[in-house]
Amino acid sequence: NAGVMQNPRHLVRRRGQEARLRCSPMKGHSHVYWYRQLPEEGLKFMVYLQKENIIDESGMPKERFSAEFPKEGPSILRIQQVVRGDSAAYFCASSNSGSNTGELFFGEGSRLTVL
Amino acid sequence: KNEVEQSPQNLTAQEEEFITINCSYSVGISALHWLQQHPGGGIVSLFMLSSGKKKHGRLIATINIQEKHSSLHITASHPRDSAVYICACTGAGSYQLTFGKGTKLSVIP
Numbered sequence: 001n002a003g004v005m006q007n008p009r010h011l012v013r014r015r016g017q018e019a020r021l022r023c024s025p026m027k028g029h030s031h032v033y034w035y036r037q038l039p040e041e042g043l044k045f046m047v048y049l050q051k052e053n054i055i056d057e058s059g060m061p062k063e064r065f066s067a068e069f070p071k072e073g074p075s076i077l078r079i080q081q082v083v084r085g086d087s088a089a090y091f092c093a094s095s096n097s098g099s100n101t102g103e104l105f106f107g108e109g110s111r112l113t114v115l
Numbered sequence: 116k117n118e119v120e121q122s123p124q125n126l127t128a129q130e131e132e133f134i135t136i137n138c139s140y141s142v143g144i145s146a147l148h149w150l151q152q153h154p155g156g157g158i159v160s161l162f163m164l165s166s167g168k169k170k171h172g173r174l175i176a177t178i179n180i181q182e183k184h185s186s187l188h189i190t191a192s193h194p195r196d197s198a199v200y201i202c203a204c205t206g207a208g209s210y211q212l213t214f215g216k217g218t219k220l221s222v223i224p
Contacts, residue, residue, distance in 0.1 A: 035212070043158075043201065043214040056210050091158055104148065104212075108157035 002027070004094050005074075006107035013082050014115050021110040024074040025094030031102070032075045034060075034067060037089040037109075046090075049075055082114045117142045117206050121215035128222050134189040136218045138202030141183065148212065149176050149187050150201040158201070161187070192222045 005024040013019050025032050034046040045059040049069035060067065064082075069075040079086055089109045095102035118141040128134050138147070149161040162169050162176040164185065169176050173192075178185040189196055202215040 033210075033212070035214075042216045043203070043212075045211045045213070048210045059211065093158075103163050104160050106150070106158035106160060 004092055004105050004107035006090075006092050006110050008110060009108060010111050010113070012113045012115060015083055016081050019079040019082050019086070019112055019114075021077040021079075021090050021092075021112070022074040023077070023092030023094075023107060025092075026105050029094035029096050029105070031095045031097065032069050033093045033095075033104070034075075034077050035091045035093065037091065039088065043091065046077070079112070082112070084114045087112055087114045117144070117204055117213045119202055119204050119213050119215040121200075121202050121218050123218060124216065125219045126221070128192050128220070130193060130222055130224050132192050132222075134192050134196075134220065134222075136187045136200050136202075136220070138185045138187070138215055139183060140185075140202075140204045140213075143207045144183075144204040145207045145209075146205045147178055147185050148203045148205075149185075150203060152199045152201060152217070154198075161200075189220075194222045194224050197221050 004026055007022050030051050032049045035043045036046055037043045047060045047067045048056040052071050064080045066078045089111045091109045093104045093106045095104050120139045122137045147164045151159045151161050164176055164178045173190045175188040199217040199219050201217045203212040
């Protein structure tokens with residue numbers, strides 16, 4: 001009965017490198033959400049995915065950020081050419097239905113530090 | 116756009132005290148979530164509410180849809196309850212969660 005698994009828990013990148021964050025939802029969950037928590041700030045919605053589909057990416061920066069949730073394997077949040085402002089905790093949550101009806105289960109987060 | 120406000124921002128309580136954290140939101144919602152985050156740790160979902168009241172152990176969450184207000188109560192507080200408590204709302208017809216800034220609770224033995 002594994003919960004939502006995120007890895008890596010901590011990631012250090014230099015400016016200009018790429019960061020890939022992975023999220024394996026709870027078994028049976030097909031809805032995945034990504035949120036970002038900047039230092040000393042609240043959580044912000046980034047993107048909502050269902051298997052093989054991006055449903056809502058309105059919270060994600062238009063450039064350098066992308067997300068996918070393939071038929072097989074974890075959901076991936078990819079940040080290209082990272083900058084210092086990308087340093088944050090990135091949380092994934094999953095549910096068996098939309099967040100307006102289904103309980104959300106969160107991962108432990110991935111903490112990205114950009115040097 | 117939904118605004119979610121929490122009060123207080125910071126709260127220090129003695130062990131065994133009854134604690135209340137408040138959350139107000141500005142537009143109609145389909146669900147309200149209470150979350151708990153320990154320092155450097157992950158996020159745990161405590162409750163999801165759309166009406167009425169829910170209880171789990173020493174935690175009670177209530178929501179008043181007409182007043183656009185929710186409260187989280189902790190009875191017989193304990194130092195292990197020390198954490199940040201976050202209120203989050205899903206707008207009607209939306210998938211997005213809008214989060215409050217959180218209430219940092221410290222329970223002193």
